[in-house]
Amino acid sequence: MSDDDAEVTAWALAAGRGDREAAARFIRATQQHVRRFVAHLISPAEADDLTQETYLRAMRSLPSFAARSSARTWLLGIARRTAVDHVRAATSRPRTVPLSEWHDTPDTRGSGFDGEVVLNDLLLALPADRREAFVATQVLGLSYAEAAEVCGCPVGTIRSRVARAREDLVVLVEGNPRSIRRRPGSAAG
Amino acid sequence: MGCEQWREILSAQLDGEETPAERIAVDAHLDGCTGCRDWCDRAATVTRRSRLALSGPAPAHGQRRRVVPGPDLTDAVLAALPAPRRLRDRLVFALRTGLALIGALQLVLGLAQVGRGPAAGHAHGALDTLTSGHLWHESAAWNIAVGAGFLFVAARRTPTSGLLPTLSAFVGALVLLSANDLVTGRVEPARLVSHGFLLTGYLIVVALSRPRLRPDGPAGRDHRDRPAWRLAAHDVPTATPPLRLVPPHVGSARIRDRSAA
Numbered sequence: 001m002s003d004d005d006a007e008v009t010a011w012a013l014a015a016g017r018g019d020r021e022a023a024a025r026f027i028r029a030t031q032q033h034v035r036r037f038v039a040h041l042i043s044p045a046e047a048d049d050l051t052q053e054t055y056l057r058a059m060r061s062l063p064s065f066a067a068r069s070s071a072r073t074w075l076l077g078i079a080r081r082t083a084v085d086h087v088r089a090a091t092s093r094p095r096t097v098p099l100s101e102w103h104d105t106p107d108t109r110g111s112g113f114d115g116e117v118v119l120n121d122l123l124l125a126l127p128a129d130r131r132e133a134f135v136a137t138q139v140l141g142l143s144y145a146e147a148a149e150v151c152g153c154p155v156g157t158i159r160s161r162v163a164r165a166r167e168d169l170v171v172l173v174e175g176n177p178r179s180i181r182r183r184p185g186s187a188a189g
Numbered sequence: 190m191g192c193e194q195w196r197e198i199l200s201a202q203l204d205g206e207e208t209p210a211e212r213i214a215v216d217a218h219l220d221g222c223t224g225c226r227d228w229c230d231r232a233a234t235v236t237r238r239s240r241l242a243l244s245g246p247a248p249a250h251g252q253r254r255r256v257v258p259g260p261d262l263t264d265a266v267l268a269a270l271p272a273p274r275r276l277r278d279r280l281v282f283a284l285r286t287g288l289a290l291i292g293a294l295q296l297v298l299g300l301a302q303v304g305r306g307p308a309a310g311h312a313h314g315a316l317d318t319l320t321s322g323h324l325w326h327e328s329a330a331w332n333i334a335v336g337a338g339f340l341f342v343a344a345r346r347t348p349t350s351g352l353l354p355t356l357s358a359f360v361g362a363l364v365l366l367s368a369n370d371l372v373t374g375r376v377e378p379a380r381l382v383s384h385g386f387l388l389t390g391y392l393i394v395v396a397l398s399r400p401r402l403r404p405d406g407p408a409g410r411d412h413r414d415r416p417a418w419r420l421a422a423h424d425v426p427t428a429t430p431p432l433r434l435v436p437p438h439v440g441s442a443r444i445r446d447r448s449a450a
């Protein structure tokens with residue numbers, strides 16, 4: 001556990017005892033982490049909602065948080081479960097958004113996000129277990145051991161999922177050699 | 190060992206998670222396998238690109254990253270939480286401690302009363318000593334019962350309203366009778382001081398049984414009107430059902446984010 005993690009964990013423990021100031025610090029220190037995690041697991045559009053829901057769940061569980069792992073990985077584990085539940089609820093609901101909306105929506109993003117958009121799309125094409133392993137280790141920079149805590153699986157599983165995710169991405173990028181460059185252009189035109 | 194397994198090690202190496210033995214072995218394999226050399230280069234490129242595009246430069250403390258920096262949700266989350274627990278918990282703790290002390294004192298007084306017997310000066314006028322002695326014991330039994338009741342309430346974390354009817358009637362009757370006895374001169378004011386503990390303990394029991402101070406009180410119930418998602422014990426990240434694959438055609442969410450951004 002790094003110094004930073006130890007500090008965050010201390011805030012989490014204090015927050016669990018009812019210290020609101022510590023709870024605020026805990027949220028401020030971790031929210032971008034959580035947001036990026038759920039954004040890449042589900043979608044950036046739903047990141048805010050999912051982040052908030054993650055924290056509401058976390059705040060309720062805080063009194064029983066025993067710091068067996070760092071508060072950061074504990075929180076990301078809750079974020080992951082929130083994402084899992086979200087996918088489950090979304091797939092059991094009938095879709096109401098007409099498909100044409102797909103094509104009519106102009107791309108209003110700044111060009112700085114193009115690479116992210118494409119890569120995010122590529123990530124969403126990965127099987128969910130590989131995606132979460134890849135996002136946890138590459139985007140959030142967690143170690144394999146931390147990612148294993150977040151996903152609730154053995155370290156070896158994370159290792160092979162990350163490798164598979166890389167294989168998939170290599171194939172996806174090679175398979176669409178222009179995909180990295182083409183998307184922004186076509187969206188603008 | 191097939192190339193797939195070598196590639197898993199190569200992937201681990203990109204993350205600095207390989208063992209020294211694996212590093213040596215995989216280097217040897219790379220010397221003889223163009224396929225894996227090639228794959229390793231491409232995997233490294235994809236990795237670099239992903240890290241760059243998705244996480245951006247990582248400034249200290251991760252406050253404002255380039256990718257999906259959203260609004261500060263701190264206030265929104267805190268506002269959705271139950272009222273400050275700290276103050277309430279402290280108050281409850283203080284009240285319960287006070288009640289435990291009073292209960293213990295009441296118990297000791299009752300037991301001492303049993304041992305002591307009615308004081309000579311206290312004999313209630315015309316009553317013969319037999320009746321007076323038994324009344325003395327009866328009142329001692331009440332003191333013991335009330336003390337035990339206070340201790341019971343102080344020790345429990347659950348709502349305490351069960352004792353209220355009996356206690357209210359007892360305290361109410363005692364207050365009325367004491368006032369009457371005081372007026373008619375049948376009791377010395379000093380004797381009434383011991384009732385002060387009883388009254389304080391009673392008020393604490395009343396306070397503790399108020400819904401706001403109950404441990405499972407309205408804190409969890411304030412937000413009934415919110416969208417119902419529940420937190421069960423298993424929501425803590427121990428159970429791990431796999432994420433389900435979202436097929437590529439489920440794209441409306443992604444499209445919405447494009448227009449939202």
Ligand SMILES: [Zn+2]
Pocket residue numbers: 191192195218222224225
């Ligand atoms: Zn090979």
